Amino acid sequence: MALHDHFYALTCVTLLLPFLLIVGNRRRSNKLNLPCAGSGFRTPSFLLPIVSLFWGRDLIEDIYNKQKNIDEPQPYVLPGILGNEVVLPKSWIPWLASRPESILSGKWSRLQRMNFETTFLRAEVVTNPIQETVIRRDLMANLDKLAPELADEIAVAVDELWGCNVENYKTVSLQETIFRIVARASSRVFAGKVVCRDANFIDNSIRFTMAVITSGFVMKVIPKAIEPLLVWILVSYVRFHYSKLSRVLEPLFQSTSTPKQPCVDFKENGSRDGNSEGETAVQWLAVNATRDPNIDPKEQTPPWLALRLMTLLFAAVDTTSLTSINALLDVFTERAGGSCVPTLREEARRNIQLFGGRWDRARLNNMPRHDSMLRESMRLSGFAIKILQRKVMASEGIVLPNGTVLPQGTMVCVSAWGLHHDEQVYPNPSEFSPERFMLGYSSSSEERESKLRNSSDRKGVLLRTATEADPSFTFWGLGKQSCPGRYLAVDLIKILMEYVVMNYDVVPLKQRPENMWIEYNYVPSANAKLQVRRRRT
Numbered sequence: 001m002a003l004h005d006h007f008y009a010l011t012c013v014t015l016l017l018p019f020l021l022i023v024g025n026r027r028r029s030n031k032l033n034l035p036c037a038g039s040g041f042r043t044p045s046f047l048l049p050i051v052s053l054f055w056g057r058d059l060i061e062d063i064y065n066k067q068k069n070i071d072e073p074q075p076y077v078l079p080g081i082l083g084n085e086v087v088l089p090k091s092w093i094p095w096l097a098s099r100p101e102s103i104l105s106g107k108w109s110r111l112q113r114m115n116f117e118t119t120f121l122r123a124e125v126v127t128n129p130i131q132e133t134v135i136r137r138d139l140m141a142n143l144d145k146l147a148p149e150l151a152d153e154i155a156v157a158v159d160e161l162w163g164c165n166v167e168n169y170k171t172v173s174l175q176e177t178i179f180r181i182v183a184r185a186s187s188r189v190f191a192g193k194v195v196c197r198d199a200n201f202i203d204n205s206i207r208f209t210m211a212v213i214t215s216g217f218v219m220k221v222i223p224k225a226i227e228p229l230l231v232w233i234l235v236s237y238v239r240f241h242y243s244k245l246s247r248v249l250e251p252l253f254q255s256t257s258t259p260k261q262p263c264v265d266f267k268e269n270g271s272r273d274g275n276s277e278g279e280t281a282v283q284w285l286a287v288n289a290t291r292d293p294n295i296d297p298k299e300q301t302p303p304w305l306a307l308r309l310m311t312l313l314f315a316a317v318d319t320t321s322l323t324s325i326n327a328l329l330d331v332f333t334e335r336a337g338g339s340c341v342p343t344l345r346e347e348a349r350r351n352i353q354l355f356g357g358r359w360d361r362a363r364l365n366n367m368p369r370h371d372s373m374l375r376e377s378m379r380l381s382g383f384a385i386k387i388l389q390r391k392v393m394a395s396e397g398i399v400l401p402n403g404t405v406l407p408q409g410t411m412v413c414v415s416a417w418g419l420h421h422d423e424q425v426y427p428n429p430s431e432f433s434p435e436r437f438m439l440g441y442s443s444s445s446e447e448r449e450s451k452l453r454n455s456s457d458r459k460g461v462l463l464r465t466a467t468e469a470d471p472s473f474t475f476w477g478l479g480k481q482s483c484p485g486r487y488l489a490v491d492l493i494k495i496l497m498e499y500v501v502m503n504y505d506v507v508p509l510k511q512r513p514e515n516m517w518i519e520y521n522y523v524p525s526a527n528a529k530l531q532v533r534r535r536r537t
C-alpha cells in the first residue's frame with residue numbers, strides 16, 4: 001500500500017465520523033463548570049467535536065483570543081473528536097511545565113488520546129517506556145558520533161530518491177521521498193547500516209507508523225457496540241506490518257537462555273547483522289535491559305527488545321519528516337523579502353571550508369542561519385496545534401493557578417498555535433522570517449552581515465537555537481517531559497537542509513501549498529512537490 005493510501009483511508013474514516021460519533025454518542029459532554037470554545041458558533045454543543053474536525057482553527061483561535069483579551073485569563077474547554085481538553089492560558093505555561101509527571105502526565109495523556117496500549121501490541125512497551133532512558137542517556141552521549149552516520153545516510157538516500165541528473169529538473173513528492181530519507185537516517189542510528197539500506201524495512205516501518213496512528217485514531221471514535229470487532233481488525237493490520245519488521249529487528253538481538261544475565265551478545269564493533277559503523281540503539285537497549293537487577297527477564301529477549309527499538313523509530317520518523325517537509329516548503333517558496341537559500345548556501349560553503357567533510361558538534365553549532373530558519377519554520381508551520389498535553393493524575397484532582405479545581409482524568413493543554421502566531425510575542429507572526437532568531441534581527445542587514453563576518457563564535461549571533469524550548473516557543477513541549485529526541489531531530493534536519501542547498505537547485509514555489517487542518521493538527525499537504533535538479537560541482 002502506498003503511503004498516500006493511508007491518507008485516503010484516514011479521509012474515508014473522517015467522512016464517516018459524523019455518523020460514527022452520533023451513533024456512538026460517547027460521553028463527551030462538558031461536565032466541567034468552565035466556558036467552552038465555540039459558544040458563539042450557534043452549533044449545538046454535542047456537534048462541536050465534529051465542528052472541530054473541519055473548523056479546528058476557529059475553535060482554538062476563539063479560545064486564545066478570549067484568553068488574551070481579559071485581565072484574568074481563565075481556562076476554556078476545547079471540544080475534540082478524541083475527547084475534550086481544557087486549554088490553559090499562555091501565562092500559565094511555566095506553571096504547567098513544572099508539574100511533575102505524577103500530577104500532570106504527558107505520557108498518560110498520549111496513551112489516552114492515541115490508544116497506544118492496544119496498537120503497540122504489548123501495552124508495557126508504552127506504559128513502562130524503559131527505552132526512553134536510552135534516548136536521554138545513550139543517544140545524548142553519542143550524538144556527536146552519530147552526526148557523520150546521519151550525513152552519510154542522508155547523502156545516499158537523497159541522491160537515490162531525488163536523482164543526480166544535472167541536465168533536467170525532476171518533480172519529487174515530498175511525502176514520498178522525505179519520509180523515506182528520514183526513516184533511513186533514523187534507522188541508521190537506531191538499527192545500523194544494513195537495516196537502513198533494506199528498502200522493504202523502510203517501507204514497512206513507515207506503514208507500521210501510519211497504521212498505529214490511524215488505528216489509534218479510529219479506535220477513539222468508533223461506537224462501543226462495534227469496538228471489539230473493529231479493534232481486532234485494526235490490531236491485526238498493525239501486527240501484519242510489525243511481523244515483517246520483527247523478522248529484521250529480532251535477529252539483531254541475540255538471546256541466551258540464562259535469565260538475569262546480559263542476554264544480548266554482540267560482535268566487538270556492532271550488532272550481529274554485520275554493522276561495523278559503531279554503536280546503535282540495538283546495543284544501548286540490550287545493555288539497558290541488563291542494568292536493573294529486578295527487571296523482568298522477558299525484557300532481555302529479542303521480541304521485547306525489537307518492539308522497544310521500534311518505538312524509537314516510531315517517535316522519530318513521523319515527527320521529523322513532517323518538520324523537514326515544512327522547512328523545505330518554507331525555504332523554497334518565493335517571498336517578498338527574497339530567498340534565504342543564498343545565505344544558507346553561504347553558511348554551508350563556509351562550514352565546508354572550515355570542516356571539510358567532517359560532521360561534529362563544532363560544525364553543527366556553527367550553523368546559526370540553519371538554526372534560525374528551522375526554528376522559524378517550526379514556529380510558523382509546526383504541526384502540533386495543542387501542546388503540553390497532560391492528564392490530571394492526582395486522585396484529589398489539581399488546583400489551577402486561579403483556584404479552579406480539575407478532577408482526576410481531565411486532559412489539559414495550551415495552544416501552541418495561538419502562542420506561535422501571537423503578534424505580541426512575534427511581530428508579523430504570519431510572515432516566514434528565517435532570520436527572526438538571529439541577533440540583531442531588527443537591525444539593518446548590513447549591520448547583521450558585518451556581525452556575522454566578524455564573529456568568531458557563530459553561535460553567538462543566534463538568539464535561540466532550534467532545540468531550545470522556552471515559554472514562548474513550545475514546539476518541543478517544555479520542562480522535564482519535553483521531547484528528549486529533539487537534538488537528534490534537529491541535527492538530522494540541519495544536515496538534510498545543508499545537503500539540499502549545496503547539491504540541488506530547486507525551482508522556487510510561487511505559492512506555498514497550504515498545510516491541512518485535520519482537527520487540531522496542521523500537516524503539510526500530501527501532494528506537496530518540488531522540482532529539483534542536481535547542481536554541477
Ligand code: HEM
Nearest residue numbers: 106315316319320323388476477478481482483484485489
Ligand atoms: C521534529 C521531530 C520531533 C518533534 C516535533 C517532537 C515533539 C515532541 C513533543 C511535542 C513531545 C511532548 C513534550 C511535552 O509534552 O512536553 C515529545 C515527546 C517525546 N519525544 Fe519527541 N519530537 C520529535 C522527535 C523525536 C525523536 C527523534 C525522538 C526519539 C529519538 C523523540 C522521542 C520522544 C519521546 C520519548 C517523548 C516522550 C517524553 C516524555 O514523555 O517524557 N522525539 N516529542
